[in-house]
Amino acid sequence: MRIGEAAAAMGMTTKTLRFYEHRGLLPTAHRASNGYRDYGGETVARLDFIRRSRVAGLTLAQIGDILQVRDAGGTPCAHVRDALARQLTGLDRQITELVALRATVAEYYDAAAAADSVSCDSERICSLL
Amino acid sequence: MRIGEAAAAMGMTTKTLRFYEHRGLLPTAHRASNGYRDYGGETVARLDFIRRSRVAGLTLAQIGDILQVRDAGGTPCAHVRDALARQLTGLDRQITELVALRATVAEYYDAAAAADSVSCDSERICSLL
DNA sequence: CTGCACCTTCCCCTATAGTGGAAGGTCAAG
DNA sequence: CTTGACCTTCCACTATAGGGGAAGGTGCAG
Numbered sequence: 001m002r003i004g005e006a007a008a009a010m011g012m013t014t015k016t017l018r019f020y021e022h023r024g025l026l027p028t029a030h031r032a033s034n035g036y037r038d039y040g041g042e043t044v045a046r047l048d049f050i051r052r053s054r055v056a057g058l059t060l061a062q063i064g065d066i067l068q069v070r071d072a073g074g075t076p077c078a079h080v081r082d083a084l085a086r087q088l089t090g091l092d093r094q095i096t097e098l099v100a101l102r103a104t105v106a107e108y109y110d111a112a113a114a115a116d117s118v119s120c121d122s123e124r125i126c127s128l129l
Numbered sequence: 130m131r132i133g134e135a136a137a138a139m140g141m142t143t144k145t146l147r148f149y150e151h152r153g154l155l156p157t158a159h160r161a162s163n164g165y166r167d168y169g170g171e172t173v174a175r176l177d178f179i180r181r182s183r184v185a186g187l188t189l190a191q192i193g194d195i196l197q198v199r200d201a202g203g204t205p206c207a208h209v210r211d212a213l214a215r216q217l218t219g220l221d222r223q224i225t226e227l228v229a230l231r232a233t234v235a236e237y238y239d240a241a242a243a244a245d246s247v248s249c250d251s252e253r254i255c256s257l258l
Numbered sequence: 259c260t261g262c263a264c265c266t267t268c269c270c271c272t273a274t275a276g277t278g279g280a281a282g283g284t285c286a287a288g
Numbered sequence: 289c290t291t292g293a294c295c296t297t298c299c300a301c302t303a304t305a306g307g308g309g310a311a312g313g314t315g316c317a318g
Binding site: 056104113 | 209217220227237
């Protein structure tokens with residue numbers, strides 16, 4: 001299976017597959033006699049795992065850690081649980097921050113909408129902010 | 130007022146001020162005879178506006194647009210209102226996406242926490258994802 | 259024989275908001 | 289006269305996940 005087929009099968013680009021190899025998410029690909037990468041079913045399964053992990057918002061670095069555990073012969077479940085827990089914590093923090101920022105911006109915006117003719121003195125650039 | 134003083138007064142670094150100048154947020158600074166940048170009160174006011182805008186989550190590009198309107202002699206209030214509106218829309222979209230992702234991850238995590246001894250077949254890498 | 263689709267490596271670019279550090283100039287104090 | 293605290297410019301680097309495009313090799317169809 002050449003890189004283009006594998007990429008098409010996963011809905012990825014060949015660039016992405018080479019990039020994953022470069023990042024260590026895919027092992028050094030087996031080469032055909034003409035130098036072309038030759039992928040087997042296990043690579044496609046690996047790509048599928050990467051995609052599932054990406055859907056869960058894991059970074060390539062986190063995914064790489066999990067794959068390393070698997071490649072070392074271990075069962076990465078504990079690692080995955082940790083990654084998911086960290087992911088949840090991070091998401092909660094991000095959401096909290098964004099909601100707070102939204103409140104700030106909404107306050108500014110309401111004030112801006114209420115003040116019809118604002119005296120923007122040039123010293124302050126704009127009094128709405 | 131030299132760059133270090135101005136930066137200290139705003140709680141910024143000299144790097145940041147030079148960067149803002151490079152990005153066009155600050156006009157080309159007036160130079161003293163020794164080549165040092167020499168800032169006046171209007172630059173500090175401008176920096177303060179930049180900081181207020183950044184607190185509202187505006188990007189440097191958006192802030193630059195507003196400053197350009199002001200520098201062209203206009204009143205940037207309408208521009209500011211637009212920027213705030215776009216900011217609100219963007220934040221809502223981001224928050225929605227993050228909340229959805231959080232739900233997805235929480236689902237995975239709950240499943241991972243519930244399944245004590247999961248049969249992680251190596252083909253799937255890890256069945257938790 | 260030539261075109262076309264596919265593959266290879268390589269390096270640079272995207273967007274964001276700066277930060278780090280090198281090499282060198284300036285100025286007041288000791 | 290030198291030390292130290294400033295200042296100057298310029299180049300590279302941070303993190304993220306690839307994308308763009310050049311220059312060249314491979315293989316099959318017409």
